[in-house]
Every structure is written in structure tokens, then in C-alpha cells.
Amino acid sequence: MDQQGSLTKSVEQQALDLKIQQVFGDLAIDKRRLPASQLQKRGVPAYVGEWVLDSVAPGAGELNAEDAAKVQNWASKYIPGPGDTNLIKHRLISGDVIKVLTPVQIEVELTRRRQEQVGKMTLLGISDAVVGETLAQRYPELLKQGMWGVVQLVSTQEGVAVEGFKPMQASLNLEMYKEARKEFTLSEWRSLMLISMGYNPAAFGEEEQTLMLCRLLPLVQKNMHLMELAPKGTGKSYIYENVSPQVRLVSGGNVSPAVLFVNNMTGQPGLLARFAVVVLDEVQTLKFERPEEIVGGLKGYLANGKLTRGGLYEMGSDCSLVMLANILLDSEQQPLAEPLVRELPAFLQETAFLDRIRGLIPGWKLRKLSGECFARGIGLKSDFFGDALVAMRNDLEHDQRCARRIQLKGSKVYKRNEDSVRSIASGLLKIMFPDGNVSDADFNHYCVRPAKQLRQLIWEQLQTLDAEYRQYESDIAYEILPE
Template sequence: MNAVVTPDTLNHKVRTVFGRLAIDKRRLPSSQLGQRSVPAYVAEWLLDSLTPGEGPITSEELRKVQEWANRFLPHPDESKIIKNRLLNGEIVKVLTPVEVEILINRKISERFAQLKLLGLLDVHVSDSIVNTYPDLLKQGMWGVAELIGTQAGVALTDFKPMQASVDLELFKEKSTAFSLEEWRALLLTSMGYNPWAFSEQEKTYLLCRLLPLVEKNLHILELAPKGTGKSYLYENISPRVRLVSGGNVSPAVLFVNNASGQWGLLARFAVVVLDEVQTLKFERPQEIIGGLKGFLANGRLTRGGLYETTSSCSLVMLANIVLDSEQRPIHDPLLVKELPDFLQETAFIDRLRGIIPGWKVQKLSSESFAQGFGLKSDFFGDTLLSMREDVTSNQFTNKTIQLKGKKLYKRNEDAVRLIASGLMKIQFPHGKITSEEFNHYCVRPAVELRQLVWRQLYILDAEYRQYDEEIQYDIR
């Protein structure tokens, strides 16, 4: 008989098994670092470096953190102060995200760093720094940048990134120390949620938010009312995840800028999240939907045929929907009705792997957030992303799951297998799983998420009604 899992017993086991890779999630809210607009994967790294411990931070620890932040973590409105210090000849060290851009034209070819939080967009950077940290050329990196003012402008003279050390095999081995109930609770705590505040079904839907991290090209839509924390995870999990919230979304931003040759977000990030898609401003929507259909189908990015590349990026779309008095979507079963018209095209919807029914998750309250020990966000995010290269689960689901019916639709089968593989990686990273567990925790949720996509297609387009309305499967 399994022992009862309690917050205290789980906290003890997490600390014992993962050691310095774990952190008390209560420390971040009490640190006031959230007021500095830094994501959790940065703030937890900083806290553990300065004031390792457990429980809400003490007044003395808070003073130490604030002193460090005042020295090295300037507010965005202090950019002019930083520039003035550089003008005065000071060497300035700041914790900030850094990206490197390349300029090539007939007159000049050079690379330069961009520190956008400080308003510094043309900082000189050495070849050695760029060669040492190639991610500066992709999604950019957070780290401590050393800056100095020169006659030619501002120069980045040194860079020390915050980086987690990822050992996927060690992660898998350590996961065997936990029961499934404990492991799911640890995952949710690491995501920033309080597992004791949610039902088992709600926990599964929350874990589905991790799917785009562990699988390549797993494109998904989540529909939920406001206040369910749809974007909370994505803005705090990894620098390789880019959340787009507000502003204009253009073909150049998503795909490639044909004028400069600069690849867009889908080429440079592992996961791109479009938040509140019903309110985003899309420039040239027909060009965007045409480019997205090609990308979602085969992972190829192009625009006008000038440039072409492949990408394993997963696209996530988050949308707020209105519920009725019974907390059901008012447009059920046509759930996509509140999306922009061009996103309701069936050829586009079909290419989404699944729809997460976020309306079935309770709205977040003060009790919904993590109260105990979880994995550090930087380590957790990087480990999840490293699972993309492990194809063991993909091979298992491909040979184990078989859809059945009079006439099968291949994209349904592909989607169910991919989602089930992702759920297996998340919940059973060690690969030890029974048939019952595989069916209940992996295949059933995968079918549910894909069935919601299939229902939209069935309603919107008679072409799909030549296939069975319900997705059925066998496990071999």
C-alpha cells in the first residue's frame, strides 16, 4: 500500500533526492524581485546564489538581495543613469538579457550586442564572447554584462551567463525515487503551482502546458477564461521560450525579415507563445496564415521564397473565451468562434495537435501557487527542453498506439501519438510504465486534446465528415 503523500513528506524527499537543484518556491514571492520584471528562472538563480535557504526570506536576506539588485539590476527607467555612468568612464556591471545581431551590407559587416532593457542597441562585442556563447545569436541569454564607454561607443567587455547544468540521464534516475503521485506534485510545484489546490484532472491539464517544451513541433491551442494563468508558466520557464503579448505581429516578426535576412521568432526559439490571440494585432493576416500552415505542416519557414529553413519550434496560442453560468464555453461546441476569422480556417486548425480545455481548470487564487520545494526554474526548463532529443517515448507510442475505425485520418493518429509521447516524457521520464498507466495518463488525455480539434473540423467543414466522428484507439 502506497504511503500517503503530504507536503512535508514530499518536501523532504525533494530536498534529499535533488539537493541544490531544488528550491523553496515560497522564497521568490517574498524577495520582491518580481518588481524588477525578471522571470522566475533568473530570480531563483539569483536568490540561490545570494541567499540559499528555505521558507520565506528573512529581513536580513531581503536586505542583501535588495542591495545586490540596486547595484546590478537596474529598473528600465534607469537606463539614462547607466548611460551617464558609462559616459563618465565607469565600468558598469548589470544583470540583463543580451542578444547579438549581425549587420552585413556592401559598406560594413559587423556584430553588435543589444541590451534592450537598458535601451542599448549597438554595443560593441568581441568575437570571443560570441564564439563562446553562440546562444547570444539565437534567443539571447541572461547574464552579468560588463560594459565600458569608449570613443567608438559602448563596449561589452565581459559576459557571465546564468546557466543550468543539465544531465538528462541523472534526471531520469532521480525520478525513479518518486511515486507517480509524488512526481506529478513535484512537476506542478516546479511549474509554480500548488498541487494540493487542484483536482487530478486539473493537474493533467496543467501538465499539458509542458508539452510544447518536451516535443518538437507540438503546436497547441489553450482556451480558457481570464485568470487561469495560461501565460504564467511560459514567461517564467526558460529564455528559449518567447511569449508575445500585445503589440503587432507581422510576417517579418514570425518568419523572416526579407529586407535584412533576420530570421523571426519561429526560427530562433524552441517555443513561441502568442498570448491573447483574439486581441493581438496581426499585420497581413493572410500572409501570416499562409506561412503558418506551411510551418505547422512540415516545420519549414519561408517567406516569398527568398529565404528558407527548417525549425523544430512549437507554437502555442492562448485565447480568452467567455463562459456561461455553468462555466461552459458559450459557443460550445464551436470553441474557436472567438478567434480572429483567419485563425478559424480549417486547414490551419487541422495542423494544431490539440486544444487544452483550460476552462476546466479553476481560476488562480492565493492558494494556487507553490508552497514548497520544487526544481529550480532554470534547471527545470532546460531539462524539459533537452527531452526533445530523446526519442525513446516517440518510438514507444508509434508502435503502441493504433487508431481504429472504418476510415482513419493520419493527422489524428500523428497528433495522438505525439501528445501521448510528450505526456510520457513528462510523467514517466524513466520509461517505466504499465499499460494501465500509459492508457490513463498518456493516451486518454492525448485523445481528448485531439478530439477537441477534430470536433471543430467536423463542425466547420463537411470534407472531414467522411471520417469517424469519434477518435478510437487500440494499445498494442
């Protein structure tokens, strides 16, 4: 790019930054501030780090040295490090009052001997803190996926007790968010979404941008089950780690039926009942306890949204399941394996399971992340951005619109293909056109066509693996009906 082109882009970015600040005010933040603060090196996700920045060193523009030092001083005082667990416990039994920033979760224990609520703070190694009866009433999310916040702890005769709790709370006005869309062109809004995700839109082409926006689909759509296959270094898990406390990333270790579905001993709901999105990262390396039970339970859940184990504690859930996996590429940067799922665990190659996945994101089409790929401008604060996306799940108008307007063509239409294309298109509509104001051309180009492409990749795997699916046409064709 020549100097004039670079200057023009700089002016465009400045204009967009100004517009975002004017429209969203305090809900916007310069995305360069968080990396400069070094907060994420302390193990906090972006939605927590930006909340700390806004609380300790509010301001616009890049983070200066004075504010960075102020943030680091606050972090060293309130954010516990990996080796601080015993020190904190020692201070508690010595009579100190401790304030720390940590995720807190309340579990209700109902047994013959015990019927009470206990607080869990896994980063502190505390699993049975005494909590007041009103805490869960004030913050019901503590009973589900838990909440990040500054907790005040004291040691009592009954054990460690939660004496105070100040949670992170984004101010969400969904109607304002939808109305704000009207102030931006489509290109500007796509850039805003990508910057809010932590990316620099100028580093990616249009197709790459769309694929990256597809990573938001599980947040805006209920039961949006996706798979992404990509080489290492393309940032598959980056957004899921940093966008919302309602997203749980499972990376490494053992995964059991009790963890995913429900613990039959205690009746405690598993991850799929507590979170809006559960992400299984690097599925090749995960160890599944009782894999047959997990696969059977997942097939049932993906098909009907019901969680159960052996017929006990049946419950419904709209949690989206995302599976991320690394694949090898050839010299042309195309997948080496054929079919694509050949390198994955056996259960992911089972067509009855694979068919229940809505779509496959072709992560091999994305470049490996480098310094220029990360956000440099003004975006939405991560806690507000994540809450707005998840709130869009309940906006059924987009779902109904896609169900009315999108119809698959052919002599024999496969229903799961049609349902998947409609659901993915609806999700993209919520991401790029949350106010519902979209032309037919943009609806096709930015919503329906990418939806067809994501489902087509699943469909090709099914037809390759199982002759039963070859009774249907190989290409998914669709038409868009008039309003």
C-alpha cells in the first residue's frame, strides 16, 4: 500500500473511532489500552481486564505510563497469582480481611446431612465458603456460570465467609444497541464488530472477516452447534476466552458425563446447563471419561436440547456447543486429510453425530495471527459487547424472518440442511443487522450465502462418509422468498 493509501485508511479509522465514541460513549474503549496494561498476563480475560481499566484508570486514547503503573499496582494488590493461594489462606486464618478479584460461583448442596449454599472460588482453592442467603437472590448468575467480581473474605468459626461482593456489571440496553446500528454503514459496523472482538479489520479480506464473525454465531443463536478446523495460530479460541463470562472454554484435561451433563450423585447441572456457550478446544487432546456415554448424551442433546443421564434429572438447555480442532495443511494451504474429519476423534467421524452439527467454519482460510492482526482502534467494551450478543438470542424476529424467507430447492430436501442454513443465516443477521434493516442483496450475500457454505462443508463430510446421504443432491441449493 502506498503512503497516500495508508494515510486515507488512517483518516477513515479516525473517523470511525470518533463515530463509535459519539454513539456509544462510555461503552466504548480504545482496544490498545488492555495490551498495554499487561493485565492479561495475570490470567484475566479481556472482559475482566477492560472492567479493571475502566474502574482504576478510566480515560481515552492509549494507556500512558502513569496509568499503566496505577493499574499494575491495583492488580498486584487484588489479583491473586498462581502461587498466592496458600498466602491468602494464611492471611485469612491470621485474622486479615482479604479483598481479591476472582470468579465466584454458588452451589446448592441438597443431601440428607447438608442443605445449604456454598461459595466456590477455584482460583483461590476455596470450595465451601459461607455465603449469605441474600447473595444469590441479588445476583442469580452466581448460581449458573458464576460471576467475576471483587470479593471480601474473612475467616469465621464456620469457615471462610463471603462478607462482601462487588460484581462486574455491564450496562445493557439492547434497544439502544439495535438503534445504534442505524448510525453505521455495513462496512463500519463489521469493522466495529471485529475491533470489539480484538481484531484489526484492515488486516483481513472480506471473506476472512465474515468467517471471523461466524465465530460469534454461538453467542447470538441458541443451540448453534459448530465445528472449526484450522491449523495452529489462527486464533480459534481467542474470542471465546475473552468475550463473555457466559462462555466456557474447556481446554485439556478430562471431560466426564457429570461435568458436561449432570452429576447424578448431587443433581448439580453440568456445563451445558450453566453456560450460553461451551467450547471444547483441541478436541484431539481432550480425554473423555466413558466416551460412549458422552457421545450418546451429546447426540441426544444436539438433536433435542435435552440433558439427561440414565433418565435422571432431565432438563432442557439452549447452550451452543463448539468444537475446535487443529488440522494439517498441504503446500497449497489446503487440508491434508480427506475427509476433513479423518484426523478427529472417532465419535466426531460418526455421521449420526456429525449431522447434528449446524456448520463447519473453514479456519484454514484464515491467516495466522501476527501483531498487525490485533485491534488498534475504538471498540465496544468486552463485557457490554458479550452481553449484547447473548441478549440477541431472545430476539426471535430474525429467526422467524429466516424461516419464512429461506427455502431449500431440489427434488428431495434434507430437513437438517434447511434448519441449519436458516439458523446460521439468522445468526449472521443478528450480528450484522441487529435492527433488521437489510436489503435483499445484502441478506443473500452476507447472511444466506455464508450460511449455505458452512452447512455445505458438513454435508460434504456426510456424503463422503455414508452412502445413505447420497440419495440427496450433493449441492445445497436455496432460494430467498419475498417478504
